[in-house]
Amino acid sequence: MHPHRSLIISAVAWTLLLIILFLTDPLEAPLVILILPFVLLFIALYQLLMYLAQRLAPNLSEVKKKALFIPIALLPAVLLVLSSVQQLTTRDIILIGVLLVVTGFYVRKSHIFNQ
Secondary structure, rough: OOOOHHHHHHHHHHHHHHHHHHHHHOOOOOHHHHHHHHHHHHHHHHHHHHHHHHHOOOOHHHHHHHHHHHHHHHHHHHHHHHHHOOOOHHHHHHHHHHHHHHHHHHHHHHHHOOO
């Protein structure tokens, strides 16, 4: 993927996210509009990380980038979802952190990084 394409997708996602956050009332919005900011946040972060990786580590394979950046971009979105439904506790943050570390360990030991 061309590096600027990731940056453009990220910018569009950030713009849409801001528009939705400023122009919608969560009490009157349909369910799709309530879920959309979390999806847009994930897309914006993921594409921004992909852009930075393409610029700073161009020799890193696409598979490795995806294996690294999907969990990293997903983490803030999941934490915000839990926080928005008032289910985020210290235990949840620790559990998600442990899951991220364990997933990273297994991805690192898997065939993805041994290509």
